[in-house]
Amino acid sequence: MKIGLDIMGGDYAPKANVLGAIAAHQSLKADEHLVLIGDTQQIKPLLIEQGFDPELFEYVHTDEVIGMGEHPTKAIVQKPNSSIAVGFQMLKEGKLDSFASAGNSGAMLVGAVFSVKTIPGILRPCLTSIVPKLKGGLGLMLDVGANADCKPEFLQQFGILGSLYAEHVMQIENPKVALMNIGEEDEKGNMLSLAAFPLMKESNQFNFVGNVEGRDLFNDKADVIVCDGFTGNVMLKLAESFYVITIKKGLKDEFFDRFNYENYGGSPVLGVNAPVLIGHGISSPLAIKNMIFQSRDMITSNLVGKIQAAFQ
Known part of the structure; x- marks a missing residue:
């Protein structure tokens, strides 16, 4: 299982997201892997600062960020190397089992519909x-x-x-x-x-x-x-x-x-062909941790498969 997390999204990124990933890691099983998507030059020093072994996570480096106030559709198109755009591309290609971000909610909605698409019938x-x-x-x-x-x-x-x-x-x-x-x-x-x-x-x-x-x-x-x-x-x-x-x-x-x-994580986007979660813009490390757990629960329950079956 590979859970994708946008490290650059949210008002307190990247630190809050990194701390949330560290906290979640303690409760993840051996086959449940976190993939951190964002600027590795910012991510890894934060991990080292916390005394956490960077080798325990997987990384995908990006050098663009979609700001909270940017136009969702334009930003997705104009910033293909942003953490959100790259996360959705990986989700579409099956390199991730879920993708979560506390970043621009409009861009997350647009990205979900344009990449993994709406489930037929919905x-x-x-x-x-x-x-x-x-x-x-x-x-x-x-x-x-x-x-x-x-x-x-x-x-x-x-x-x-x-x-x-x-x-x-x-x-x-x-x-x-x-x-x-x-x-x-x-x-x-x-x-x-x-x-x-x-x-x-x-x-x-x-x-x-x-x-x-x-x-x-x-x-x-x-x-x-x-x-x-x-x-x-x-x-x-x-x-x-x-x-x-x-x-x-x-x-x-x-x-x-x-x-x-913070107790619940994020808001699931229901009706698309993969688990996608949108976190609150002010997400704290606790909220990020719970959003990761929520992603895991959507994957393990095969919720998307059950929705697809219901709308066949």
Whole structure:
């Protein structure tokens, strides 16, 4: 197994990424190898500084970096030797089993679709986010930003993708899938949710439990919550703010501690032909470590193969 990691992506690169790789290495099996992609002249001195043997990692040297504010499509084309572009080329050629980066999220989405391509039958790939539950355990929300505007068919497919991820990666048996709405009644919602509801209700590919409201995000009514990317991103950013507020107020609470993004790693891009993860731009070493573990779990569960089979 070869897990690709972009060392140059993120606000605290390369140091945070190198430290995260070192931390993850301690828990990886002998056949689970990290491939660090980036400027080796910056990477190896950091490893030596930490007293870590550089020979324990594999490296691919790159001398270009796609900045956080660059135009995604232009940057991928104009910087073919960037860590993101090279990572996706290796993923496409089968030299990596997964690729993760805390860099430019738009470039990661564009790179995933242009390199390993969307799985046949899937209309739009989507981004997911882990959601802590009040009584313990975790749920999943998707889409959280890849598709601000959606068609009803997109949401129905997000239900399939989310259910498969929850079952095979999160180990949730027969996950409950719900549609985010402004009311629980079948006839509630805007044009999108009204059209998506019957599609999801009639699907035999997941356990649909109906509509849920925003107040249900953290309870046990659903394991997987489906929404368009605009709604999902707003809800995600609001949830992230809860943890920041508790820190600023000096409050210590186990539930709100679980809102810390560092605990979960990155956001999987579901619907493409290989495991791809996008980390938070401010990813710390802990977040990078958990993103590596998340990459490993997507590989070992053969999630992409199961999604491909579901859409044949």
